[in-house]
Amino acid sequence: LDDLKKNNQQTARESPSDMMNFRKKKLGGKRTVSSNFVSPLRQSENSSSSSCLNVPPALAQLDPKMVEQILGESMHDFKPVAWEDIAGLESAKSTFLEAIIMPLRRPDLFTGVRCPPRGVLLFGPPGTGKTLIAKSIASQAKAKFFSINPSSLTSKWVGEAEKLVKTLFAVAAAHQPAIIFIDEVDSLLSKRSGNENESTLRLKNEFLIHLDGAASNEETRLLVIGATNRPQELDEAVRRRFVRRLYVPLPTKEARQKIIEKIIRQVKHNLDDFEIHQLSEFTDGYSGADVDSLCRYASMAPLRALTPNQMETIESHQLPAVTMDDFKQALRVISKSVSAEDCQQFEAWNDVYGVRH
Numbered sequence: 001l002d003d004l005k006k007n008n009q010q011t012a013r014e015s016p017s018d019m020m021n022f023r024k025k026k027l028g029g030k031r032t033v034s035s036n037f038v039s040p041l042r043q044s045e046n047s048s049s050s051s052c053l054n055v056p057p058a059l060a061q062l063d064p065k066m067v068e069q070i071l072g073e074s075m076h077d078f079k080p081v082a083w084e085d086i087a088g089l090e091s092a093k094s095t096f097l098e099a100i101i102m103p104l105r106r107p108d109l110f111t112g113v114r115c116p117p118r119g120v121l122l123f124g125p126p127g128t129g130k131t132l133i134a135k136s137i138a139s140q141a142k143a144k145f146f147s148i149n150p151s152s153l154t155s156k157w158v159g160e161a162e163k164l165v166k167t168l169f170a171v172a173a174a175h176q177p178a179i180i181f182i183d184e185v186d187s188l189l190s191k192r193s194g195n196e197n198e199s200t201l202r203l204k205n206e207f208l209i210h211l212d213g214a215a216s217n218e219e220t221r222l223l224v225i226g227a228t229n230r231p232q233e234l235d236e237a238v239r240r241r242f243v244r245r246l247y248v249p250l251p252t253k254e255a256r257q258k259i260i261e262k263i264i265r266q267v268k269h270n271l272d273d274f275e276i277h278q279l280s281e282f283t284d285g286y287s288g289a290d291v292d293s294l295c296r297y298a299s300m301a302p303l304r305a306l307t308p309n310q311m312e313t314i315e316s317h318q319l320p321a322v323t324m325d326d327f328k329q330a331l332r333v334i335s336k337s338v339s340a341e342d343c344q345q346f347e348a349w350n351d352v353y354g355v356r357h
């Protein structure tokens with residue numbers, strides 16, 4: 001346990017780039033013919049039943065295959081996401097900084113009544129930056145990021161999904177500070193319906209037990225972030241556990257402009273400020289992901305215009321610039337994916353259950 005604590009303190013001090021190197025291990029110094037065998041694993045790892053990943057001793061009693069699967073598939077390293085990478089959503093960002101990020105960074109200051117919430121729900125239309133926010137929180141809190149998708153969880157581990165949830169929480173706790181991100185949380189924790197089978201119910205209960213466990217243990221620096229496009233599907237018990245429920249709406253005109261500017265900076269283009277501003281107006285009702293698709297589609301236009309022969313021989317600096325006409329063409333192909341009625345439903349749910357920020 002002491003080793004584990006030291007390990008965690010070490011992780012908390014590491015920079016994001018150190019975190020990326022998390023799995024790099026030293027395999028020991030040079031051995032001569034006469035020296036004794038030295039295992040390449042650290043002492044603690046020798047006692048673990050798992051052989052190829054860094055499995056802390058606290059996890060040794062769990063199913064090693066599941067632990068490895070979680071470390072291999074659910075624990076993600078990614079390029080750190082800064083707040084500036086997320087356009088708009090200013091008030092959500094400041095809420096998170098105060099309520100979530102600082103407590104994960106300075107748990108000693110946030111105890112007792114100041115203890116932070118352990119469950120956060122991000123709801124809103126698809127492609128509005130919920131995943132980006134979760135990753136940015138993890139980057140800024142220097143936390144490990146575990147991401148699961150319930151549909152793959154339940155289909156891959158039929159009958160064992162419960163055990164997987166238990167293992168997931170144990171692995172995350174051993175790597176704290178940690179964030180467990182559950183995309184499409186509604187598909188796992190939806191309203192209890194009459195025809196729900198017993199294994200789904202057990203899975204759901206297992207989740208609630210662990211959410212409660214994380215909430216009641218001040219020592220654990222574990223945050224569960226659920227994301228959903230269908231908040232109305234969540235049952236009351238689940239909704240209550242996600243103490244902070246934040247609406248992530250469609251981007252404003254200013255936010256859309258920032259997204260466009262950031263993406264087209266990567267290619268040669270001849271759009272001036274006025275045209276970029278016009279594009280932010282033409283994309284009213286688009287989600288961040290829609291705007292991203294639009295810019296990508298327009299950026300492909302110079303390549304699309306090439307003959308197969310030119311495609312083989314052209315140098316990248318010879319490519320023509322992306323034009324406003326390319327964007328106008330893209331606007332005909334890439335349309336918005338969220339309807340005004342959908343947005344009204346989110347707003348109505350937000351009025352009743354969302355937190356003000």
Ligand code: ADP
Nearest residue numbers: 085086087126127128129130131132288289292
């Ligand atoms: P969600 O989780 O809400 O479905 P994502 O966070 O996965 O959406 O966003 C999908 C993509 O859309 C991102 O990778 C990014 O390119 C773009 N995007 C969405 N919202 C924003 C935003 N507010 N700022 C910058 N990019 C955004």
